[in-house]
Amino acid sequence: MKTASTLVVPEIAPEPGVNGTSETSSRGSSNVFRQAPVLVPAGALALGWWSLGAARRPHDVGGFGLIGILPVGAWVALGVLIASFAVSAVRGRFTGARAAVHVLALVVLLHGAPALLYQHPRFSTAWLHAGFIEYIQRTGDLLPYVDARFNWPGFFTGAALLGKLAGLDDPVSLLAWFPVLVNLAYALPLMVIGRMAVKDARVRWIGLWCFYIASWVGQDYLSPQAVNLFLYLCVLAVVLTYFRPPLTTALKKKSSRRWVRFWSALWREEVPAAPTTKGQRLGLFAAVVGMGVASVVSHQLTPVFLVVALGALGLFRRSTLRGLPLLLGVVMLAFLSYATVPFWSGHLKDIFGGVGKVGSSVGANVGDRVQGNADHQFVVQVRMLVTVILWLLAGAGLLRRLKRTGIEPALILLATVPVVVVGMQSYGGEAMLRVYAFTLPFMALALAIGFAPQPWVVRRVVAGALVLGVLSAALALGFYVARFGNERFEFMRPTEVAAMRWVYDHAPPGSIIEAYDDVLPWQFRDVEAHQHLLLTNIGMKRAVDISYVARRMRANQAGGFVVLTTGQEAAGEENFGLPVGWMRALRDEMVASGNFVVVYENRDAWVLQVTPPVPLVEVIPAEPTAEMIPAAPPPVVVPSAPAPEIVPSAPAPEIVPSAPAPEIVPVTPAPPTEPAPETTPPPSQKVQP
Amino acid sequence: MTTVLRPSQWAAALTAAAWLAVMFSAPAVLRVPLALAFGLVAPGLGLVALMKLRKPLVEVMLAIGMSIAFLILISYGMVKLGGWSATMGLYWLSVPALVGIVVESARRADEGR
Numbered sequence A: 001m002k003t004a005s006t007l008v009v010p011e012i013a014p015e016p017g018v019n020g021t022s023e024t025s026s027r028g029s030s031n032v033f034r035q036a037p038v039l040v041p042a043g044a045l046a047l048g049w050w051s052l053g054a055a056r057r058p059h060d061v062g063g064f065g066l067i068g069i070l071p072v073g074a075w076v077a078l079g080v081l082i083a084s085f086a087v088s089a090v091r092g093r094f095t096g097a098r099a100a101v102h103v104l105a106l107v108v109l110l111h112g113a114p115a116l117l118y119q120h121p122r123f124s125t126a127w128l129h130a131g132f133i134e135y136i137q138r139t140g141d142l143l144p145y146v147d148a149r150f151n152w153p154g155f156f157t158g159a160a161l162l163g164k165l166a167g168l169d170d171p172v173s174l175l176a177w178f179p180v181l182v183n184l185a186y187a188l189p190l191m192v193i194g195r196m197a198v199k200d201a202r203v204r205w206i207g208l209w210c211f212y213i214a215s216w217v218g219q220d221y222l223s224p225q226a227v228n229l230f231l232y233l234c235v236l237a238v239v240l241t242y243f244r245p246p247l248t249t250a251l252k253k254k255s256s257r258r259w260v261r262f263w264s265a266l267w268r269e270e271v272p273a274a275p276t277t278k279g280q281r282l283g284l285f286a287a288v289v290g291m292g293v294a295s296v297v298s299h300q301l302t303p304v305f306l307v308v309a310l311g312a313l314g315l316f317r318r319s320t321l322r323g324l325p326l327l328l329g330v331v332m333l334a335f336l337s338y339a340t341v342p343f344w345s346g347h348l349k350d351i352f353g354g355v356g357k358v359g360s361s362v363g364a365n366v367g368d369r370v371q372g373n374a375d376h377q378f379v380v381q382v383r384m385l386v387t388v389i390l391w392l393l394a395g396a397g398l399l400r401r402l403k404r405t406g407i408e409p410a411l412i413l414l415a416t417v418p419v420v421v422v423g424m425q426s427y428g429g430e431a432m433l434r435v436y437a438f439t440l441p442f443m444a445l446a447l448a449i450g451f452a453p454q455p456w457v458v459r460r461v462v463a464g465a466l467v468l469g470v471l472s473a474a475l476a477l478g479f480y481v482a483r484f485g486n487e488r489f490e491f492m493r494p495t496e497v498a499a500m501r502w503v504y505d506h507a508p509p510g511s512i513i514e515a516y517d518d519v520l521p522w523q524f525r526d527v528e529a530h531q532h533l534l535l536t537n538i539g540m541k542r543a544v545d546i547s548y549v550a551r552r553m554r555a556n557q558a559g560g561f562v563v564l565t566t567g568q569e570a571a572g573e574e575n576f577g578l579p580v581g582w583m584r585a586l587r588d589e590m591v592a593s594g595n596f597v598v599v600y601e602n603r604d605a606w607v608l609q610v611t612p613p614v615p616l617v618e619v620i621p622a623e624p625t626a627e628m629i630p631a632a633p634p635p636v637v638v639p640s641a642p643a644p645e646i647v648p649s650a651p652a653p654e655i656v657p658s659a660p661a662p663e664i665v666p667v668t669p670a671p672p673t674e675p676a677p678e679t680t681p682p683p684s685q686k687v688q689p
Numbered sequence B: 001m002t003t004v005l006r007p008s009q010w011a012a013a014l015t016a017a018a019w020l021a022v023m024f025s026a027p028a029v030l031r032v033p034l035a036l037a038f039g040l041v042a043p044g045l046g047l048v049a050l051m052k053l054r055k056p057l058v059e060v061m062l063a064i065g066m067s068i069a070f071l072i073l074i075s076y077g078m079v080k081l082g083g084w085s086a087t088m089g090l091y092w093l094s095v096p097a098l099v100g101i102v103v104e105s106a107r108r109a110d111e112g113r
Helices: A032-054 A072-090 A096-111 A113-117 A124-139 A154-166 A178-197 A201-213 A224-242 A247-252 A254-266 A278-296 A302-315 A324-338 A348-352 A358-365 A374-404 A409-423 A431-451 A461-484 A494-506 A546-554 A566-576 A582-592 B007-023 B028-051 B056-080 B086-112
Strands: A512-515 A531-534 A560-565 A596-602 A605-610
Touching: A032 A072, A032 A096, A032 A113, A072 A096, A072 A201, A072 A461, A096 A113, A096 A178, A096 A201, A096 A461, A124 A154, A154 A224, A154 B028, A154 B056, A154 B086, A178 A201, A178 A224, A178 A409, A178 A431, A178 B056, A201 A431, A201 A461, A224 A278, A224 A302, A224 A431, A224 B056, A278 A302, A278 A324, A278 B028, A278 B056, A302 A324, A302 A409, A302 A431, A374 A409, A374 A431, A374 A461, A374 A566, A409 A431, A494 A560, A494 A566, A494 A596, A494 A605, A512 A546, A546 A560, A546 A605, A560 A566, A560 A582, A566 A582, A582 A596, A582 A605, B007 B028, B007 B086, B028 B056, B028 B086, B056 B086
Parallel strands: A512 A531, A512 A560
Antiparallel strands: A560 A605, A596 A605
């Protein structure tokens, strides 16, 4: 009986070669069966790729997002891949090329599905980042008063330079495949870190698999945090590989005896740090400092996590570079003090006000997110469920391993210390998401180490494969819901993109462009030429004061436009519980008020212009397409009108860090009779990563 | 007999290819992969080659990590100092990329004497 058989394989699997060669290739390629562990996942990848690429481009998505429009071929491919993984991993040959192909296929099928399925890149913030990059490419300048992110511009300047060298003038072309590339890059430091924690290569690959299948946070779009997570992992990989003191040496030092005794009790199978010369250590130290400084100038939050993690490693004697967190902390404070003045002047309370307020921070990060309609709440609950399951399994794995062979203490530290950041900042309600992102690599590794047999003796092969397969399938399903469950407003419809291109082609420079919610493909070009505002950012919760919006636009010499899209309508329904059809009601109310006229319309977007309309910049007779519906009343176009005077850029808008989610007002927009506020409110600004 | 390029030679080769692609405005199918490979690998690889770590996985990781750090710091410096220029960026990124081969050549010349 197979289930009762015992499969014993060497405890320490052979290390994969430089180029990922495995024992399979060395045994000759003629035997197809021997190649099956590579051919099956490669076939699954090919099937999934073909199926997603050949599927009809979606025009819309349902309440649970991507999962509802995945073609059958993609499901079959994922099922075959998971089954192949479960069998290969349990049989104990999950290393080298066969493991690499499994992981590659998983990354493409999970994180690359939108790139293959959608016509345009998803997620509005990614489009905004493309706009920042395009602006730097074009002008070589920054706009620190327009957006808080421009105060940490390193990522955007770097991407602009790279794009310029590559001749890519439209950074939107980088968006679609960036998540796949950056996820694959994470594999390098994760495998290096895995080496210090576990000797068995197959356990490291299983940890990597768990990382990808549970990585639902969605911070891997073209963004500073995606690249900074890579830098964070690289720094830790170098420190743990080359600057980790052996416990036996540390024991000789009187001051550290208690720590060593403590750690020795935990860790009885130490993987020693790699030996280095003085010159190598100097070079590695310089590399670590360089990557740390690059992180400081390119992201607000990652350097904080880095300093906390390095501080914990130094404090608990798992790093000899005990001055490094101090050095990076000083660099971080110096940068914050001198280079980010536009951000923090007047907002110190927003930065440091959250220190110690753990309760309110957790509330903003957890409680405030469970809101909206039933579909959205389900997605949020799945996210929480996946997180809790992973953390519980990892915790159980750590405890299990502690009882048997012990575990590298650094792994415990890195899997837990990022939680400290929640006590410092709510980060606009996103700190818990970031904590999950920064703990996940180590939690996933802990899970693999905790439950992988060591030595690799699998007594119930079928049962083991079933457990691994079912767990992977459940996590993959959870991934699709948790990661892509908000596609109703994160998916960028071709018609929405067409509408925004029309706006940028026609809106006079200096004009105001407003939307109900920032879930549309805007600011991807000419980011400095228009003021981008939210209709609702007037201290009136989610209600819209139409007369106030009109007055604000009329006060602007170049006028203004309101863009309403299906994505915004979905966001209103899902996030704020607004009734179905609320956007059409808003549009009708705006038109009926006499303050706005519809100047462009297609099946997913309305563009309204304030009356009296300012002449449009350029009249481009659009080719009639199936997506375009003549607007009523017809577009207000004044041909050959003199170009409007360019209004100097608006007064520097006040940057307001993103506040906790506003209270829901589940009613249709406020009537125009409501008195408008006297003072001009600040334009919408969010400090978002 | 197969000849395998050393890391410093890879860095130099990528640098030369990127220079040619940028200077002669090569078609996108050539220029995009060459420029991306150069910017994301070569500056770090040139310095990693000097460390002689003999761990390919660590060397590749460090090459990419350090290259990204160079990209960020050099481009940020250019913007802050008001000297934004793709050509200048190419110059500055080429310095660390070529350090490895220059130092190795100098060492070899010393050993030859």
